[in-house]
Amino acid sequence: MDLSRIRNIAIIAHIDHGKSTLADRMLELCGAVDPRDMRAQYLDSMDLERERGITIKLQSVRLDYRDHVVNLIDTPGHVDFGYEVSRSLAATEGVILLVDAAQGIQAQTLANCYLAIENDLEIVAALNKIDLPAADPERCCEEIERILGIPADQVLRISAKTGEGVPELLDAVIERIPAPKGDPDAPLQALIFDSHYDQFRGVVSSLRVMNGTLRTDAKLRFMQAAAVHPAEEVGCRLPTPTPFRSLGPGEVGYLIAGIKDVGEARSGETVTEASNPATEPLQGYQEPKPMVFCGLYPIDGDEYPRLRESLDKLRLNDSSFTFAPETSGALGFGFRCGFLGLLHMEIVRERLEREFDLSIIATAPSVAYRVTVRGGREVTVDNPSELPPMGEIEQIAEPYLQTTILAPSDYTGAILDLCQSKRGEMIKLEYLSPERIELGYKLPLAEVVIDFFDQLKSRTQGYASLDYEPAGYQPGNLVKVDILLAGDPVDAFSSVVHRDRSEEYGRAMTEKLRELIPRQQFDVPIQAALGGRVIARSTVKAYRKDVTAKLYGGDISRKKKLLEKQKQGKKRMKAIGRVEVPQEAFISALRLD
Amino acid sequence: MAMLYVHVPFCPTICPFCSFHVLRPRDDLVGAYLDELGRELGEVAERSAGAAIETVYLGGGTPSQLTDAELGRLLDDVRRALPVAPDAEVTLEVHPGHVDRSRARTWEALGITRVSVGVQSTSDDALRRLGRSHDARTALDALDDVRGTGVTLNADVISCVEGQDLAADLAAVVARGIDHCSVYTLTIEPDTPFARRGVRVDEEVERRAILTAAEVLGAAGFERYEVSNHARPGHRCRHNSGYWAGESWFGVGPSATGHEPGHVRRTNPGFEAWLDGGRGAPTVVADPEVERLFTGLRRIEGVELPDGRWDAEVDRLVADGLLERRGRTIRATAAGVLVLDSVAATFL
Numbered sequence: 001m002d003l004s005r006i007r008n009i010a011i012i013a014h015i016d017h018g019k020s021t022l023a024d025r026m027l028e029l030c031g032a033v034d035p036r037d038m039r040a041q042y043l044d045s046m047d048l049e050r051e052r053g054i055t056i057k058l059q060s061v062r063l064d065y066r067d068h069v070v071n072l073i074d075t076p077g078h079v080d081f082g083y084e085v086s087r088s089l090a091a092t093e094g095v096i097l098l099v100d101a102a103q104g105i106q107a108q109t110l111a112n113c114y115l116a117i118e119n120d121l122e123i124v125a126a127l128n129k130i131d132l133p134a135a136d137p138e139r140c141c142e143e144i145e146r147i148l149g150i151p152a153d154q155v156l157r158i159s160a161k162t163g164e165g166v167p168e169l170l171d172a173v174i175e176r177i178p179a180p181k182g183d184p185d186a187p188l189q190a191l192i193f194d195s196h197y198d199q200f201r202g203v204v205s206s207l208r209v210m211n212g213t214l215r216t217d218a219k220l221r222f223m224q225a226a227a228v229h230p231a232e233e234v235g236c237r238l239p240t241p242t243p244f245r246s247l248g249p250g251e252v253g254y255l256i257a258g259i260k261d262v263g264e265a266r267s268g269e270t271v272t273e274a275s276n277p278a279t280e281p282l283q284g285y286q287e288p289k290p291m292v293f294c295g296l297y298p299i300d301g302d303e304y305p306r307l308r309e310s311l312d313k314l315r316l317n318d319s320s321f322t323f324a325p326e327t328s329g330a331l332g333f334g335f336r337c338g339f340l341g342l343l344h345m346e347i348v349r350e351r352l353e354r355e356f357d358l359s360i361i362a363t364a365p366s367v368a369y370r371v372t373v374r375g376g377r378e379v380t381v382d383n384p385s386e387l388p389p390m391g392e393i394e395q396i397a398e399p400y401l402q403t404t405i406l407a408p409s410d411y412t413g414a415i416l417d418l419c420q421s422k423r424g425e426m427i428k429l430e431y432l433s434p435e436r437i438e439l440g441y442k443l444p445l446a447e448v449v450i451d452f453f454d455q456l457k458s459r460t461q462g463y464a465s466l467d468y469e470p471a472g473y474q475p476g477n478l479v480k481v482d483i484l485l486a487g488d489p490v491d492a493f494s495s496v497v498h499r500d501r502s503e504e505y506g507r508a509m510t511e512k513l514r515e516l517i518p519r520q521q522f523d524v525p526i527q528a529a530l531g532g533r534v535i536a537r538s539t540v541k542a543y544r545k546d547v548t549a550k551l552y553g554g555d556i557s558r559k560k561k562l563l564e565k566q567k568q569g570k571k572r573m574k575a576i577g578r579v580e581v582p583q584e585a586f587i588s589a590l591r592l593d
Numbered sequence: 594m595a596m597l598y599v600h601v602p603f604c605p606t607i608c609p610f611c612s613f614h615v616l617r618p619r620d621d622l623v624g625a626y627l628d629e630l631g632r633e634l635g636e637v638a639e640r641s642a643g644a645a646i647e648t649v650y651l652g653g654g655t656p657s658q659l660t661d662a663e664l665g666r667l668l669d670d671v672r673r674a675l676p677v678a679p680d681a682e683v684t685l686e687v688h689p690g691h692v693d694r695s696r697a698r699t700w701e702a703l704g705i706t707r708v709s710v711g712v713q714s715t716s717d718d719a720l721r722r723l724g725r726s727h728d729a730r731t732a733l734d735a736l737d738d739v740r741g742t743g744v745t746l747n748a749d750v751i752s753c754v755e756g757q758d759l760a761a762d763l764a765a766v767v768a769r770g771i772d773h774c775s776v777y778t779l780t781i782e783p784d785t786p787f788a789r790r791g792v793r794v795d796e797e798v799e800r801r802a803i804l805t806a807a808e809v810l811g812a813a814g815f816e817r818y819e820v821s822n823h824a825r826p827g828h829r830c831r832h833n834s835g836y837w838a839g840e841s842w843f844g845v846g847p848s849a850t851g852h853e854p855g856h857v858r859r860t861n862p863g864f865e866a867w868l869d870g871g872r873g874a875p876t877v878v879a880d881p882e883v884e885r886l887f888t889g890l891r892r893i894e895g896v897e898l899p900d901g902r903w904d905a906e907v908d909r910l911v912a913d914g915l916l917e918r919r920g921r922t923i924r925a926t927a928a929g930v931l932v933l934d935s936v937a938a939t940f941l
Contacts, residue, residue, distance in 0.1 A: 520935075521913060521915060521932055521935055521936070522913060542932075543796070543931075543932045543935065544796040544797050544799075544800045544931070545778075545796045545797075545799040545800040545803065545931050545932070546931070546932040546933070546934045546935050547803075547820055547930065547931060547932060547933040547934050548780075548820075548933075548934055549777040549778045549779075549780050549820070549821055550777055550780070550821065551820075551836075551837075551888065551891060552652075552833060552836055553598050553836050553842060553844060553849075553850050553851075553852070554598075554844070554848070554849065554850035554860065556836065556850075556852075556884065556887075556888055557850065557858060557860070559934075560883075560884065560887060560941065563934060563937065563938045563941055564941050566938065567938055567941050578909075
């Protein structure tokens with residue numbers, strides 16, 4: 001294939017700025033999809049992706065446009081999957097920067113755009129949704145010029161919804177984005193930027209050939225995983241997967257190599273030929289690191305083996321979450337799981353319930369603390385209930401995030417308040433224009449995972465956007481607060497909080513649990529304790545009266561059914577000692593507002 | 594032994610707290626109703642295999658909405674179809690406004706042995722709130738009229754009505770010489786006018802009402818034998834006691850439920866379908882022991898625990914002070930009666 005006729009691109013955009021809709025239009029324009037088969041968000045294959053309107057798994061598609069091949073690589077639209085964005089950008093020579101003409105530049109636009117600039121990618125900027133009455137293209141162009149240095153007259157104006165301006169955008173891609181370079185005769189180097197598990201074919205990897213030629217039947221070496229697999233099938237998505245005999249430099253396609261675990265073909269992996277290997281892998285490979293942890297427990301203890309099986313299966317498809325068995329006094333046998341972020345955690349939990357029909361309890365999310373105990377030994381604790389006794393602890397350090405927040409300047413006060421209340425440290429405050437502000441804050445990850453994003457959205461009426469990256473560990477004055485139900489500590493409710501906030505936290509938590517735990521046949525005292533000292537308490541009062549007045553012939557089966565139904569509802573609850581605790585108490589108790 | 598429940602679907606007015614399937618009476622409907630009832634009694638006769646009927650209960654609806662001639666025909670049909678025992682308890686539910694001395698005597702002559710009067714309250718204010726068409730005077734007169742005959746006399750009272758003095762209501766009906774008193778806390782059923790109006794009953798008020806009923810009636814010589822039922826010695830309702838003891842019964846009428854021998858349950862499909870010959874499909878109760886315990890716990894004297902089941906649950910409820918246990922007999926404590934639904938749900 002003539003390299004000069006190839007363009008490899010990704011679309012980068014803030015969530016909801018219309019990336020998937022633009023991809024749909026491009027597919028139509030290039031005749032890739034029969035109009036009868038067209039559906040919205042064509043490339044988002046999971047139900048969850050369509051429902052939430054986000055891309056979780058990457059897809060690439062090969063389009064024909066004006067005698068050129070355009071490989072469009074989709075990028076995930078959420079900050080949890082930032083590493084995957086960087087991998088997919090590494091497979092391209094340029095990006096379409098898509099900005100909502102009504103909203104302007106948002107935090108993720110900025111973060112992804114900086115990433116593209118760092119990777120020396122050509123940027124074609126386009127304002128989307130110009131058909132909206134609220135669109136303000138002049139202001140947005142000016143913003144793009146001032147903040148990103150892209151001349152306003154180079155910014156295209158399109159409507160992905162109506163298709164207006166999309167042909168011109170594709171023209172600009174062909175004209176402005178450079179063709180890939182690569183040596184077809186060099187040893188093979190191909191970059192995997194996504195892998196997913198197909199129950200019939202095993203692992204299907206998306207990759208970009210950098211040098212050499214990838215041939216069907218070749219014996220391939222996966223350099224970081226140090227494994228050899230035969231290439232069973234090589235091909236391209238048009239978007240229907242279509243086998244090709246080989247892929248040359250600059251080409252993007254898929255590879256099936258009889259692999260059963262996506263962990264062996266992770267994003268960032270370099271594939272070479274076993275008989276004529278490259279000397280060096282491509283740069284940039286990173287093990288995905290979980291940032292947020294929680295316990296997952298089956299509501300019904302008998303489902304434990306099935307939960308393990310389901311986690312195994314899910315991990316075939318998503319190597320970025322981790323799990324290890326753990327035991328909770330309150331919840332029994334379960335798993336400690338690590339995730340890239342909160343959304344990732346919710347997605348895994350939801351997929352377990354939906355695709356594997358499990359009823360599970362997720363405990364409150366936690367971060368990994370670095371605890372220095374007497375004598376200087378350091379241990380990592382990702383489950384607050386496993387914190388050593390306070391007397392043995394010399395220091396607790398917690399992970400921090402460097403966050404970037406963009407918002408209309410009217411909300412500056414509200415955002416500063418929020419960040420202060422979350423123990424944030426301001427690093428940057430810059431006016432992007434008289435109306436828009438960029439804030440940089442260093443924030444403890446633990447504060448962010450609870451409800452920071454929800455709070456930010458609600459305090460700014462949805463106008464603020466957030467992006468973040470890890471920023472190391474810092475020691476803090478942290479303590480463990482235990483929660484006791486009917487006098488017994490419930491390990492699953494233990495939490496690590498800042499000492500100054502512990503009483504406030506204890507009061508909020510006991511009050512929230514009082515609302516969430518249904519009344520029982522007896523009073524249920526709820527206490528929050530620091531060390532052995534009770535710092536807050538509340539009580540779920542017992543039923544005063546719960547008896548049917550009339551129960552005669554025809555009432556019996558009716559009433560029985562009603563009580564059975566209520567009991568079914570209770571099956572969604574976990575009995576902790578004698579107390580029935582609903583599922584949502586474990587996670588929503590921490591969303592204190 | 595077996596029992597018979599007859600559903601009479603007619604009412605003079607529709608009460609705002611009632612969730613039952615009832616109709617305003619029309620002559621043509623009553624005739625058709627009695628004809629269909631006759632047919633259904635024939636069907637029951639075939640299934641009942643000659644089992645003696647120990648109790649008959651005419652409920653509704655408001656059975657006294659039927660004329661005495663119609664009631665006579667209905668009872669004749671029952672006796673022709675089924676072997677009703679000579680000493681059977683035959684209960685008639687009546688509206689106070691339908692009662693006078695002469696009707697009461699006729700009912701006795703027709704073989705009615707027990708009359709249940711829907712007094713509800715002796716306060717005109719409370720009755721108005723309940724949307725009842727009778728006043729206090731009428732209710733008390735009705736009790737007097739029935740007492741003059743030899744039948745067992747029950748008064749139904751509703752508690753927890755705003756502005757009601759329950760103790761005064763109970764004292765007033767007791768003073769009329771009743772033998773039996775059923776006291777029901779006002780229950781807001783879904784899809785009733787009360788529910789739509791957002792009427793609510795406070796749990797603490799209900800709790801106090803239940804305690805007050807037991808206290809006032811106990812002091813007057815009544816024995817509480819079920820959550821809401823109180824009787825002078827020898828005057829318990831045999832039919833209702835049968836429900837709670839897990840006896841079998843046949844149900845006839847448009848929305849009647851039966852629980853026939855072999856634990857076969859049938860619930861009729863409602864007036865129009867029933868009139869066309871529609872009947873409830875038989876279903877077998879999956880675990881009759883559960884149901885026996887579920888209803889049996891409503892009896893103050895308690896219920897026998899089946900061997901080898903629920904011992905752990907019972908131990909826990911005993912430890913919580915909600916049940917008492919003597920041998921295999923379990924009964925709800927005073928505290929347990931107040932939360933009996935959640936206690937009973939343990940066994941579901």
